[in-house]
Amino acid sequence: MKAITISDVAKQANVSKSTVSQYLNKRYDYMSEKTKERIRQAIEELGYQPNIVARSLKQKSTSTIGVIVANILHAFSTQVIRAIEDICNEQGFHIIVCNADDEPEKEKNYIEMLIAKQVDGLIIFPTGGNIDLYKSLMKRKYPLVFFDRVVEEIPASTIMLNNEKAIKMAVDHLVDKGYEQIGIMTTSISRHVTPRIERINGYKKALQENNLDFNEEYISTLDLHHIQQGLKEMLSLECPPQAIIAGNDLTLMEILKFTKENKVSIPEDLAIIGIDDVSFASFFTPQLTTIAQPTFDMGKRAAELLLNKIKDPEYQEKTTVYRFEPELVIRNSC
Template sequence: MKNITIADVAKHANVSKSTVSQYLNKRYDYMSEKTRKKIEETIKELNYQPNSVARSLKQKSTFTVGVVVANILHTFSTYIIRAIEDFFHEHDFQIIVCNADDEPEKERKYIEMLRAKQVDGILIFPTGGNLDLYEQMKDDEFPIVFMDRTIEHLGIDTVMLDNHLAARLAVDEFVRNGYSRIAIVTTSIIRNISPRVERIQGYRDALRSHGMEVNEAYIKTVDVGQISLALADLFQQTVPPQAILAGNDIVLVEVLKFMKENNKHIPKDVAVIGIDEVSFASFYTPSITTIAQPTKEMAKSAAERLLQQIRKEERPEELPIIQRFAPAMILRDSCAVK
């Protein structure tokens, strides 16, 4: 079968090739509704498939961006990916999603692969283990935006949560409900992953602001597989905690599993708040109080920053390198008044 070309579409629709090209690139400013309809019907009738390779060569763009997620199991990551995909779909871009599993070497391979495929830019949830690679991309003026995590001295555009405030909101709520022995559990901070480090610091600062001492035994940072052991250690303390702040959604799941397996009742035996909203929080028994991130707004900001770099648009003077979004408390029953 003959390959249908843009010239065939133009001839069949009785319009110029440039008009068809404008239609394909969604430039309808000076195009009548009748012409648009005629071209649309012709494309369907001829089963015309635009040549993406030719388009990429002509416009010097692959119309593709990469998204390298540190850990796709996080609910936050899934919500962000969906919102980013929606944004770029509206701008006629495709996305390639890669999951680094929090492994720097895997992240490196994905970044190198994406650059070899000549994607127009990359949005990264950095593992923190590839400083040389991040610096190289910046030196190359390659479009790059960090999401959720930052490495401040690199000066790379970053969109993330105000993690100090997230921890403070949780501690304030525990204190308001009469809890004084408050623990925090997060996943490993071996590579100083910023959200985890910042949430712990926010927790410390919030306790001190209430005149409470920080009990180091109540701070647990471990790999996911060790969370159950860390929780067991907390409850084996001479004076166990009355409340637990789960540092992210994965930790929250492990906390809830531990409570169920060890016949501990929330909030009667221990109050719980989780950072990151999860789908089951509202119908779990009891329903779980969470600190939610504004995922849609964060994703839009990150995607807009990346697109501005891709299009080489002038950076707005008021736009900070690191943009932090405020979290929101969703009050439910897991931190009831004692």
């Protein structure tokens, strides 16, 4: 079957090739409605599909960005991806999403694959394990935005929650409710993942500011499949915590599984507050008090920032790290 070309469309619509090209690139400010309709009908009747590869080579742009998330199972990740996609769609860009599973080697492979596919820029939730590769991207002035994690050696634009404030809000709320023995659980900090480190540090500061004693046994940072066992051990202490802060959504789900299986009543036996306003928080029984991240605003800012860099290689930023403010969502779990 003969491939339909832009020349075939132009002939069918009785216009020039350049007019069809302008239509395809949505540059039809001075094009009459009749002309646009003829071109649209010609494209539909002929079944014409633009050659994206050829157009990309001509324009030196694929109108595509890559998004590499650390763990796509986090509700936070999927909410951010949705916001990025919305902004990119508005500006005529597509996204390719990759899941690194917090593995540096997997992240490296995805970065190299996306660059080979000539994506115009990258938004990365960095593992922190590919410093030389990040440096190479920065040296080439490749459009790059980091998300949710700071890599100290790399001065890349970075979108972050104010993590210490988020934990302070959680601790302050629990103290206001009369709790004094407050624990925190999160996934492993062995790879020095920024939000987890900042939330632990914020927890210690918030206890001090509220004149509460610090108990090392009330802090648990474990691989996800050990969270339930860690909670069991914490609640078996001679003086167990009265309340637990879940450092992220996956930790929260493991805590809730444990409380259900072991008939731990919330908040009578154990008060709970989670970082990340998970979708089920408002209809879980009891409804879960959470600290919400402004995921849409964060994702929107990341996309806008990257697109600015793509469209203007000389784009100048006012800052490197963009911090967003958390919100306390009060319900019934504490």
